[in-house]
Amino acid sequence: MKKIRIWQSLILMVVLFWLSVLPLCAEESGEQKTGDMPENLYARSAVLMDADSGRVLFGKEEDVIRPMASTTKIMTCILALEQMEDGQTVTASEYAAGQPKVKLGVQDGEEFYLTDLLYSLMLESHNDTAVVIAEGIAGTSEAFVDMMNQKAKEIGCDHTYFVTPNGLDGEDDGGTHSTTARDLARIMRYCIMESPAKEEFLEITATRFYQFQNVEQSRSFSCNNHNAFLDMMDGALTGKTGFTGEAGYCYVGALRKDDRTFIVALLACGWPDHKGYKWADTRKLMEYGIEHYHYQNVWKELSLPKLSVSGAVSDQNPYTDCVGVSLEFEEKGGSLRILLGEGESIRTEKQITQELEAPVKAGKKVGSVSYYLEEREIGVFSVVTSETVEKRDLKWCLSWLVKKLCL
Template structure:
């Protein structure tokens, strides 16, 4: 980790931003790097930084990659205690015919009418991409697949998926069943960070079921020794070959989504190449130590006129390996900030970029101390100062 001394140019300005919705606007494709994928995104979830993107917001047919949303709903139900891993769901005729043996699609061949453990169903979906397993889970949790799909759409909106709409639980062809690769990356980040107790299902290489079937993980990169521990493959004629990958090396994790590739070999080689590029081309730099003040933000109606801003622990940036350490930065918040303020309240965002990269780091900043409300007279003085000089003092 490089020290803050390497940041030779650091300009911190308090900037009023009435509409921060554009903070994650489209980023430029790094010069000199291209991909065969029709749609792609590579992100570092820890730094909340997109390293590369290509048509990342276009709605695509996600195929089985949308099963990640199905599993997210199941994981949420497990974490909430509404279901348990050793509970069982019965295989309905609809699940058996639509996604099981008669369907001719990826299945775990759950017998019609049998009770199946949720733990087995999860392995069937994560390892084998079982369409019958997805429907069985959906019906077991919500009563009908239709009701479960509503849960998927509601949960997707809750976690910030903006280009996704789900029609079924398994990703089989259906009009209006769409996602974007950016949404798939956001969903994958959510799975990694919110459900660490269930995330290892995605790294499981094999699943032996009923002593009759041994299913091998369809994600080829799980078998490669490159740090990949998830997440999901997808293929339909309409969308080509796709893959959502998550890889960790040391303290750094990358999430990659590609789709629209021509065959399995191209999907594997292109995903491997993009992950290697990401790990080699970007490295973390230390900007501020834990507890170190980044700047101050103006306070209205407080016992103090400014509140110190700090990060949540150490503040690290992800910059190109060729970076000189020269960065530009700005602090963005809607101000002035009204007292009272509690230590730990999120106040602002630190936006940092390097001359060598079009990518931008966006880091939350928090109040470093409590600021109590002032008396009526002091609030009146603050109001006069704002009217006279504006709030950027």
């Protein structure tokens, strides 16, 4: 019995040793470990997006429709910036003053400079401020929400529907106040990359502290930025938090590192008492993007065929039915920089005309070369003729004959 136990102990020791060595072997082999992908995220829906191209680099239930709470306010802010007039003032209504907390505490009939309220909106996430802004821009909150939905459609957010300008849970005949992580990231991309008011948006949302008064200067207000991510990572640009009972904790933010800009969007990222979950997920996704995605020049010098040109002539051979026409890219020595992850590669597809009819002028477009990352088209370059060829007709033949006789 003792010998059996000794052998059992030896076998167990060998098994434990082998299991401990396996991870080291995997690391030494150079193979990508599953741990390289973001795992164990708290958020039910999450997206890491390349802000330059709009490509989703990582997604978790990124197209599941969920409420988004006060992350809504990034759309409210960018629309107000695009629509407002210089020095515009707005007046709080009874309806705006009656909004639930978190609120600035506006009073019915109180007047403010619209610019000041944008800091209240984005730094403190005040719900009454959002309604004052909406009514000041569009006349009514409902009319402003229509503008929000229109803008969402314009920028490709097909699964987003706004009911309120402040992000409070809501529902009407058109649907429930909701979005997807992909759409939320896309809205942030518009705010910081595409909107004519992108610089103003970034300036407001990066401000740590702001003070202002109402127009009458009878009351003073101060705002502190609650976007803790701004001080968590180098390069943090902007962001907006959100919470409701239906949505849970939500967040959307952006970071710029070297020549790369990443956006993270999180929905349903925990409920009380888990405020910190969104920061952990944001850091994990941003660090993943920084470590694994870099710009590469994927331009390829491709060999292109010559084309047959029916009825063409040249000084060298007036009797031929065809003449070669060389092709070239419209942009020689081009550059096509793409953010690529480990193991990703580019493929090209050529679409070129097979036959041409003379005459053909230099610079005529005869095809294209497309670059693809998986099924996504990332670049298209035209192929053009590099020389002119004439058509063989009676006039050309007589001209050629005269030249030969004169030699």
